[in-house]
Amino acid sequence: MWKNWGLILRLAVPSVVSFASMTLSGTISLIMVGQLGALAIAVVGVTNIVIYNAWAIFSGFGHSVNYLVAQNYGEGNMKRGMERTYVALYTCVFFAVLILAVGLWFSPDILRLIGGEGSKNLIEGSAYMELRFYALSFGLMNFVFHGFFRGVGDTMTPMVMSLVGNIVMIFLTFTLTYGYWGFPEWGLTGAGIAFLIGEAVGFLGCVIMFYGPYHRRFGTRKPTPLNPKESKLLLQESGKLGVQEFSLSVSMLIFTVFVASLGEEALAANEIALSVMSLGFMPAFAFGSTATILVGQEIGRGNPFLARRYGTDTMIVGTLFLLVIGIIEFFYSGPIAAIYTDNKQVAETAGLLIMISAFLQLFDGLLNFYAGGLRGIGDTTFLLRISFLMGFFLFVPLAYVNIYVFEWGSIGAWLALYAYLIIFGLCVMIRFYRTDWLKVRLKEAK
Numbered sequence: 060m061w062k063n064w065g066l067i068l069r070l071a072v073p074s075v076v077s078f079a080s081m082t083l084s085g086t087i088s089l090i091m092v093g094q095l096g097a098l099a100i101a102v103v104g105v106t107n108i109v110i111y112n113a114w115a116i117f118s119g120f121g122h123s124v125n126y127l128v129a130q131n132y133g134e135g136n137m138k139r140g141m142e143r144t145y146v147a148l149y150t151c152v153f154f155a156v157l158i159l160a161v162g163l164w165f166s167p168d169i170l171r172l173i174g175g176e177g178s179k180n181l182i183e184g185s186a187y188m189e190l191r192f193y194a195l196s197f198g199l200m201n202f203v204f205h206g207f208f209r210g211v212g213d214t215m216t217p218m219v220m221s222l223v224g225n226i227v228m229i230f231l232t233f234t235l236t237y238g239y240w241g242f243p244e245w246g247l248t249g250a251g252i253a254f255l256i257g258e259a260v261g262f263l264g265c266v267i268m269f270y271g272p273y274h275r276r277f278g279t280r281k282p283t284p285l286n287p288k289e290s291k292l293l294l295q296e297s298g299k300l301g302v303q304e305f306s307l308s309v310s311m312l313i314f315t316v317f318v319a320s321l322g323e324e325a326l327a328a329n330e331i332a333l334s335v336m337s338l339g340f341m342p343a344f345a346f347g348s349t350a351t352i353l354v355g356q357e358i359g360r361g362n363p364f365l366a367r368r369y370g371t372d373t374m375i376v377g378t379l380f381l382l383v384i385g386i387i388e389f390f391y392s393g394p395i396a397a398i399y400t401d402n403k404q405v406a407e408t409a410g411l412l413i414m415i416s417a418f419l420q421l422f423d424g425l426l427n428f429y430a431g432g433l434r435g436i437g438d439t440t441f442l443l444r445i446s447f448l449m450g451f452f453l454f455v456p457l458a459y460v461n462i463y464v465f466e467w468g469s470i471g472a473w474l475a476l477y478a479y480l481i482i483f484g485l486c487v488m489i490r491f492y493r494t495d496w497l498k499v500r501l502k503e504a505k
Contacts, residue, residue, distance in 0.1 A: 063372045066264050068312045069350055071376070073214035074345035077205075077221040082207040082259075082341040084225035086334050088118060092250050093400050095236075097327045099247055100400065100408050101319075102170075104330030106188045108308075108315045109169055110195055113161070114202075115308035117154050120147040123293055125348065126355045126434045127212025130501050135357025137277050140210070145283040146293045147203045157194040190251030197258035204265035209352055211277075214474030220264040223456075228257025290504070299439040302448045303446040310450035310479075318472050324347035324405050331399045332412035332473070336420060338384060343424040346377030347431030354435025363496040370432035374425070378460020389417035412473055419477050425484035429491040438494065445486055454479035 085107070126145045133139035167185040199207050205217040231242075231253035238244025245252065274280045318329045350373040357366035389394065396410035433442055457478060461471030 062223075063369060064376055067346075067369070067373050067376050070212065070214050070352060071349040071373070073207070073218040074348050075342045075380070076285055077214070077218040078297040078341035078345040079338070080218075080221050080225045082334075082337045084229050085337070087229050088253070089330070089334050090399055091232055091236055091264070092247060095246060097323055097400070097402055097405060100327040101323050101359075102187060102247060103250075104326060105170065105315065105319070106191050106331070107330070107333075108312050109188065110191050112305065112312050113158060113192070113195055114198065114310040115304035116301055117151065117158075117199050118202060118304045119297035119299065120151055120199075120293075121205075121206040122351075122434060123147070124203055124294040125206035125210050126437065127293065127296065127470075127502060128207055128319055129352050129355030129435065130359040132211045133356035134501060135359075137211075139289065140207075141277060141279065141281075142286045142289045143293050144207050146285060146290045147206075147287065147297065148200070150294070150297075151199050151203055153318070155199055158192055158196045158199065161191045162195075166181065166192065175202055187247045187251040190248070192256050194255040194258040194440050195230070196256075197262040201258065201261050201265055204262075204269055207269070209348055210355070212352060212356070213351075214352075216265075216268050220261045220268070223264060226255040227260050227270065228253045231256055243453070272289075278443030296437070296439055296502070299443045300434070303439070303443045306443075306446040306450045308342050310454045312457050313455050314472060314497060317458055318469060321462070321468055324402065325408065327400065327402070327405045328396075328408035328412060329469060329472070331396055331409035332416065334399070335388060335409075336416055337389075340423055342380055342384070343420060343427040346373055346380070347427030349373055349377075350428055350431030351435045354432045356479060358436055358499055359501060361447050363499045366499075367432075367491075367494075367496050370429065370435070372430040373431070377424050377428050377449060378421060381420050382418075385418040385420060388413055392417065408469060412469060415470065415473055416477065419480055422477075422480045422484040424440070425488050426480060429484075430486040432491050433487065433494075436491070436494070436499045441490055442487075445483070445490070449479060449483040449486070453482060 089100065089103055092103055095340070124144055127143045128137075128140040130142070131137055157437070166189040170188060205220070208216045209216070231323065232250045234240055234242035235249030235253055236246050237249075243249070270280050282504045315326070315329070344467055350370050353369035354366040357363070357369060392413035393406075393410040396406045396413055399409065400406055430442055433439075454475060458472050458475035461467045461475050465471055467474070
């Protein structure tokens with residue numbers, strides 16, 4: 060057991076640092092931008108949800124590369140792993156251009172659609188959203204590179220790339236938002252430029268590593284023609300994982316629209332609470348990625364029961380990690396909320412939401428840990444179906460009833476989120492243990 064835990068921590072800790080740095084940098088950015096007022100917080104909050112939805116649509120490429128390469132690495136067949144990686148890279152170049160076009164032409168319309176009649180001022184943040192779409196184009200490519208690195212067991216490279224990019228983003232957010240140290244004062248637009256440059260720096264680092272040191276190990280610079288069978292497999296798997304992630308993000312988008320109807324301050328408080336909770340969400344995501352790596356590699360080596368054991372041990376270690384975070388958030392919810400804003404009403408509402416949801420991330424952890432394990436064995440069809448059912452037949456209706464029928468406001472919205480993650484997490488856990496591991500096989504192109 061202890062040997063397994065040591066391996067899990069060696070892989071997970073860099074991923075925790077990587078994902079936590081993304082979360083922390085976003086949190087610090089929100090705190091700095093928050094001094095511009097409740098409207099700026101609301102614009103950033105809405106933009107974060109929109110960008111997450113856009114990312115979710117294409118995130119399947121990174122997820123599928125992660126688990127497929129992990130299986131190929133465990134199998135010792137990296138020729139196939141490289142074919143699959145290049146299919147994802149070629150496809151993502153096309154979608155990156157599409158994302159650029161959406162940001163350029165549709166940012167004001169998106170803000171107008173989400174904000175509704177009660178938040179017309181949100182349209183002032185269209186330049187910020189446009190820049191975030193540009194940054195997403197680089198982020199999409201970064202996620203594929205990170206999926207490859209993690210698939211071969213290298214979680215340090217994604218960590219370094221994330222840290223460098225996020226440090227650059229934080230520095231430029233501070234200087235370009237308020238004009239410190241001789242930099243121009245561009246307000247919210249400056250914060251958007253900071254995100255764009257940070258993602259571009261991370262992308263440059265990934266390219267250097269992939270075509271530099273990794274060429275010596277896997278021949279990454281060799282011409283890799285498209286294999287039709289592998290292309291079909293990767294597009295199918297990416298589509299299922301992308302739709303799964305998208306169903307999660309769309310349900311959160313609808314949730315945000317419901318909360319936005321309660322007013323600008325309620326939306327700002329909701330964004331602060333989500334930002335704080337992401338301190339637990341991202342480590343959960345990191346341990347889920349670790350489960351994908353270990354389960355996928357052991358499936359490739361032909362050790363299904365060891366793969367299952369790694370999934371269980373990853374859950375135990377990750378849960379202990381999230382429990383510590385939840386305790387801190389529960390007892391210090393008020394002071395944490397006050398860091399984000401000097402608006403008393405927003406801070407009080409956010410503090411209450413943080414306290415209510417302090418241990419919610421334990422169930423989000425169950426969801427991520429076991430979903431990561433199921434990705435490792437290629438059980439992507441189940442993940443697609445359960446995500447769709449939980450999002451649109453449980454979460455969204457329950458949030459609507461709590462907000463508009465019972466009129467419980469922000470508290471009702473978060474109670475719906477609580478119920479959603481608890482039931483979702485338990486369903487995925489049951490699926491993991493009811494799987495017949497003797498029948499688990501490598502994912503092959505048909």
